[in-house]
Amino acid sequence: MKRVGFFYFEEKNNDCRRQRMMKVLIVIMMAGMWCMQPEKVSAADPVIRVLLTTTDFNSRYHQEITVSYDGKEITYTAEEVKKQGDKVRIPAQKDGIRILSIQRQSGTPVYDGSIEIIPKAEGLIIVNELFLEKYLTRVVPSEMPATYEKEALKAQAVCARTYAWKQIQEQRLHELEADVDDTVDFQVYGNMEPQKAATEAVRETEGQILCQNGEAVEAYYFSTSAGVTSTDEIWGSDEAAPYLRSVPCKFDEEEPWSSWIVELPWKMLEDRIREKGEGTVLRSVTVTRRSESGAATALEAVSDKGSCIIENEYEIRKFLAPVNCMITEKDGTETAGGSLLPSAYFELERTQNGNLQVRGKGYGHGVGMSQTGADKMAEQGYDYREILDYFFRNITVENLG
Missing domain, CATH: 4.10.170 (p53, subunit A)
Structure with missing residues (x-):
């Protein structure tokens, strides 16, 4: 008033x-x-607490932390922090707070908002507290290229805000005094400089979240579809969330990651079976169960010790991770594989040289909104609400506060 x-x-x-x-x-x-x-009035702007991980996002715990602000450079160890109380809190600074002991792709990160350094048994943790809308100006360009169409960026902003708000409510990291961390386990908060287009998308959707029956939903998103999207059943849910649906997605069918192929050394898979304690000689690997949309949800690896069942989309992609293998995308581009298979939409075939060939489609878990699909829809004239309505079922866009 x-x-x-x-x-x-x-x-x-x-x-x-x-x-x-x-x-x-x-x-x-x-x-x-x-x-x-x-x-x-503008939508309420709550604060979010982000747990900052070490260089390369390897760990949540730091052995030593060096910060720079207001012309000062200070190094903290656990003992020094304990001498000052339960934690050290550095208030927000006009030019941000630099954390010199962390490196990101963009170099030494500078953070808006306040920084808390808290001692734990495993080491020190860093929590960055800032307003949600400010956080989103860094998250959106980290999760979606700022060169994408504006309506796609606005759809991304709504999804990212909804996801963050849901995490604030659920308090999964309560014991670490945070709401989210800065990795792909939540949303990438890579300290990328705000981009004009992404910032405008955040501003033009300020406070807007996706809801069903007045409650915020899990607004999942991923890179590129396999021609269809998944539901959360791929993660073992007994029943799909009512707002998630499997829909055909032809919008991104010409994108490089819409199809791909990679060859995995058989010995690498044998080593992984051995690490699991499930035998030493791998005899076969087959998909034994798929979701309604076609994603692999169960994999059987037969060894000299017997049968090992690997379930859940994430665990399957982890077992078949193409580490140090070259993945050939649809357009012929070759990309070095990482710690996860691009997606769970694939077919397996043993090659003549004894390796395992994986022919797959899409990139990411496949649940919710396809980011490249959203971009192509925006190119065709869809606005952000229409994009969201396509990928989610019976949802409304509502304001926080």
């Missing part, structure tokens, strides 16, 4: 006159209260 100003008048010492004036003033005030309309 708008603040109401009050005028004060000097009165002669006349009780009757004062009483009459007070009555008039009360009537005016009451009329004003009835006539005042709520001012259109």
Whole structure:
């Protein structure tokens, strides 16, 4: 509501006159209260607490932390922090707070908001507390290229805000005094410089989240579809969330990651079976169960010790991770593989040289919104609400606060 100003008048010492004036003033005030309309205000902007991991996002625990702000450079160890109390809190600085002991792709990171350094048994943790909207200006360009169409960026901003708000509510990292961390386990907060297009997308959707029946949903998103999207059943849910649906997605069918092929050395897979304690000689690897949309949800690895069943989309992609293998994308581009198979949409075939050939489609878990699909939809004239409505079922876009 708008603040109401009050005028004060000097009165002669006349009780009757004062009483009459007070009555008039009360009537005016009451009329004003009835006539005042709520001012259109911006959406509430809660704070979010982000756990900052070490260089290369390897660990949540730091053995030593060096920060720079306001012309000072300070190094903290666990013992030094404990001497100062339960934690060290550095308030927000005009030019941000640099953490010299961390390196990111963009170099030494500089953080908006405050920084807390907290000692734990395993080492020190760093928590960056800042306003949610400010956080999103860094997350959106980290998760989606700022060169994408504006309506796609706006859809991404709504998804990212919804996901973050859901994590704030669920408090999964409560014991670490945070809401999320800065890795792909939550949303990438890589300290990338805000990009104009992404920042505008955040601003133009300020406070907007995806809801079903008034409750925030899990607004999942991923890179590129396999021609269809998945539900959360690929992670072992007994029943798909009512707002998640498997939909055909032909919008990104010409994208490089829409199909790919990679060859995995058989010995590498044998080593992984051995690490699991499931034998030493691998005889076969087959998909034994798929989701309704075709994603592998169970894999059987048969060894000299017997059968080992690997379940859950993530665990399957991890077991078949193409580490140090070259993946050939649809357009012929070759990319070095990492710690996860690009997606769980694939077919397996043993090659003549005894290795395992994987022919797959899509990039990412496949649940929720395809980011490249959203970009192509925006190119065709869809606005961000239409994009979100396509990938999610029976949802509404509502404002926080």
